[in-house]
Amino acid sequence: MRVKCLFVGKLKEPFFRDAAEHYVKKLGHFHKLEIVELKDAPSKLPPEEKRQREGRALLDALDPKDIAVILDERGKELPSRTLAANLQRWTEDPGRTPCFVIGGPFGHTDEVRKRADLLFALGKATWPHELCRVMLLEQLYRAASINRGLPYHHD
Structure with missing residues (x-):
């Protein structure tokens, strides 16, 4: 049971890396987890050009058989x-x-959003993309725990 995560950029802050690694380790007990980090576009570029370059890289990295769950506000x-x-x-x-x-x-380009099998929001607020990664990994661990009947999630 494979799960793939495709992320733009690396986690720069140690506390985000530690939190993400915590959930990657826990999630690895349930699923074969593949994490792919794509290089972010150069910081000197204007925002729209960064979004376009990163969008092309994401689309190139998605396999046609992937169920694309695009995180988007x-x-x-x-x-x-x-x-x-x-x-x-x-x-x-x-x-x-x-x-x-x-x-x-x-964020994402319209082309990336169109490729989505599901556009998924972690809430109505806008979150830093590094925090989103930790939140997503926690939610995937929570989902796997629910599916295994473990007492992690409380209704």
Whole structure:
């Protein structure tokens, strides 16, 4: 049962790296987790050009068989149990792999959004993309725990 995560940029702050690694380790008990970090566009570029370059890189990195779950503030908010049910269904499909995608600090292009099988929001607020990575990994661990009947999640 594979799960893929596609992220633009590296985690720069040690506390984000530590938190992300904590959930990567825990999630690894349930799923074969593949993390792909794409290089972010040069900081000297204007925001729209950064978004375009990073968007092209994301689209190139997505496999046609990936179930693209694009994290975007315009996406659908899912309760943890709904995410768990979706994750269970997605990982049971032997021909496809759920791929959770977080862009850079300037967000996604329309082309990336169009590639989405699901636009997923972690809430209505805008979050720093590094924090989103930690929040996503925690939610994936929570979903896997729900699917295994572990007492991590409390309704």
